[in-house]
Amino acid sequence: MSSTCQRPWILRSGTNVGDKLTSYVKTIPEVQKCLNLAYWNILDLTESSQIKSLFSMSEWEEMVESFNNEVKLxxxxxxxxxxxxxxxxxxxxxxxxxxxxxxxxxxxxxxxxxxxxxxxxxxxxxxxxxxxxxxxxxxxxxxxLDLPISEADFDNAFPNMLAKRFLNREELKMDVGEIACWASAHRRNEDRSVVLRARVGQKCDFRGTLKDSINRLEALIGLRSGGLPEPHQKKIHEDKVDLCVAMRDILYTFFKENSKAPSSDVHSTFVFGIHSWGWVHNIYVMDCKATNVLRLGRISHARMPNTLKTLSVLESFYVLFTDLQATLNTICERTNNISVSHSRAHRNRKRKNSEHVREKGGSFGNPSQTPANKKSRKYVGP
Structure with a gap:
């Protein structure tokens, strides 16, 4: 979504984060773009991030601190x-x-x-x-449990089972299986000729849609990387990228549907992604901080119990999902208020000099399109 409005993120050192990412993306070889989150305008703030070396230690700490203060459970x-x-x-x-x-x-x-x-x-x-x-x-x-176990069987028996048990079904519509992210499908088919076959959205294994959201926001999506035994690191990294791109598309669609809402309100929106492999269970969160700068952070890293002797570990999962549900309720209320602000934009049409006229719609930027040679993507470490 192009916009004449630009929302920069300038650090205390004077570094423009968006410009730094843009310069870095130009150095990525074509065959490696799909597997580099920076190509998708995503600033990965997790500890294994490749892009950390682009910034000084103080700049990185400033970005992480900003994210932790603004996006949390x-x-x-x-x-x-x-x-x-x-x-x-x-x-x-x-x-x-x-x-x-x-x-x-x-x-x-x-x-x-x-x-x-x-x-x-x-x-x-x-x-x-x-x-x-x-x-x-x-x-x-x-x-x-009888090894080997398929991805779908493990997902439904463990990660998805916990999510469906501990999250509120009355407020969150939960779908599991080989399903597509609707926002991703919308973005892929944008401006596409109606005579061409429709493209499906990015695949996910779990989708939580806020029932009371005006926009039917897919605020929580999940992806499982293989069953047991644990898959290769390449598979894990590829799925993390796919999950993050789907999260990006959800935010992009929300920005586009609320183009007349106050910019600061739209940019305060964030969504969640669950990624699991082996017995590892990660929860990520993403927001759009500035034009072409989406921040990705990890709010939870845990291991699911793999023996009967360790079942008490599930206490932390219950607490985690309880906090997650409370946050989802707040996101639903906040995004509905944003949509109401968008619908009331007509009130301010003639108030050009009024205090009611504010920067509108935010500035998501232009989402990167899937490279033509995605099938030949080459893995270069996490």
Missing amino acids: IESDINGVVEYFFEEVDKITKKDDKVIINAIDRITPEIIEKNQKIKLSDEENNIITVLRRAVVTYAENLER
Whole structure:
């Protein structure tokens, strides 16, 4: 989406981040462009980023600090009953493997009340029920694990299962399988002749759409890289790039659909991506900081339990997804307000000198198109 408005990101040192990325992209060999996030206008702020060497240490720290201050999860209030439940799980996992699953299945609200000498509310009873079902399901899937296991089977048994159990179905429509990102499909078919075959969107394995969002924002998408045994590093890196490009397309579509909303509000929008491989589980977040500068950061890096003895690790996943859900609720409210501002733009048409007239629509820039020789893309380390 081209725009006459330019939104630069100038660091304290005077460095223009957008210009630095543009200069770097020109040095990338054609066959390597697809696998370099910088080509897609994405500034990877994760610790394994290739682009870190372009900036001084102080500049890099400034960019990371800015991102962490502006893009983060909401820390929700976690009910104390969660701690009580996983204390019971921790005790049980110290026993023989053969009794662990049945013992966890017998953790009832009455057991918690007796051991902790408390009285639980209906909400706390429901939390225990959700936790017990999720942990028992995970444990059963783990016990039945027979290698090798396909990508789809692992995804549905572990990462997708946790997301569907711990996220709110009433507020988030969750789709799993070989599905396409709708925003990616929209971007790929933009200005494309109607007589040509429609292009599908970037593939993802999990898609969470905000039900109450005016724009049906795909605020959370996920991609699984292979089953078990763990795939080669090339596959992991390729899938990370594909996930990030889809996240970029979601933001691009949102910017385009709200071109008359206040710029600062539009640029405050961010979306999430889940990437997993082996037993590793990462959650990324992306926003558009400036023209042709999208920031990618990692807000979570964890390992899923791979034995019955480590099931209590799932406590961190419950907390993580609870914070994620709270943040998604805020994103839904914020993006709806942005859409309302966009729809009310007619009010300010004649107020040229009014304080109501502000910079509109943000400045996403021009999204990079897929190189013609994508199939021959060459891997050059993460």
